[in-house]
Amino acid sequence: MTHPRFASGTFYAPLRGGQYVGDGVRGTLITGEAAAAIPLINGRRDESEIALSLDLPIPTVTALLTRLNDLGYLAQVKPRTGVVAIYGSDRSAQLLALNLYLCGVEDLVLMDRRPVTLADSGGALLTPAEVGKPFSTAVTERIQEIVFLSRSTLHPAPSVQDAELFVSTQAFPPEVEAEAMRTGRPHLVSATLGSAITLGPLVLPGRTGCLRCQRLRIRDNDAHADSIERGLYLARVSELAPLPLAQLAASLHSLAIQEFFRVGTSTHPLANTVLTIASTLDVSSRSFTPHPRCGCTWNQHTGNQNTGNQHTDQK
Secondary structure, X not given: OOOOXXXXXXXXXXXXXXXXXXXXXXXXXXXXXXXXXXXXXXOOOOHHHHHXXXXXXXXXXXXHHHHHHHOOOEOOOOOOOOXXXXXXXXXXXXXXXXXXXXXXXXXXXXXXXXXXXXXXXOOOOOOHHHOOOEHHXXXXXXXXXXXXXXXXXXXXXXOHHHOOEEEEOOOOOHHHHHHHHHHOOOEEEEXXXXXXXXXXXXXXXXXXXXXXXXXXXXXXXXXXXXXXXXXXXXXXXXXXXXXXXXXXXXXXXXXXXXXXXXXXXXXXXXXXXXXXXXXXXXXXXXXXXXXXXXXXXXXXXXXXXXXXXXXXXXX
């Protein structure tokens, strides 16, 4: 357990040679050597540091923390999150930034700096008051307003160099795609087209194919090439997507990003995979494999093997 601390409303006090822990209405008495660890559960030490401070076995501290957590006396720790760089300036990008922050991804770098237009302010995060401001500034200010009202603290990331993940609600600019591959940064794309949403692929440089691999696959005797090409790789896709569709796209993209930080990279379901969600909520899943003609880092590390593609539809 990482840096455990007591939940709001929970307190502890010496009692009968041990430590009472509770909220005044219900509580439990911790006795024995584990009682000495109670004052050290303050969010500044992990379980090994608590054990070392008191010369206790780590399993003793772990058992104590597990018991306190099961009783509801420890604060819920947010899953690890990192710095996310967001590209795109459509409604989905606005809502994605807000969704990520509200879900605990507090370090966001908004990369699009084009001026906000009246079309951008149509009912998502931005309002007509932001027209003319750089997109990144306008979205950050709006999130800061929400943060102020919720009495929490905004933690802006210092620069894109700190980003662990690049995401976009439109096709990545070619120079961004190249930079992500050069620096080994994972990147994930989503888009809206008409009444459908496409989510993926997640590119893991050196471990999966890249976006160029996907494009080459699309052009290799794929009966669905035209629809996938339009859905994934157009420079500007449905900037004026209906608000409910943009909200759904942002929510799904946000969940995929949280999954990236929760499970790591190699097991992420969108690695080399694209989901298409239709207006009927039917989901089709298309898996790609690296292309032998691409020459990306996948080829350098693992060779040209298993170069077919797969397609499954899920109802």
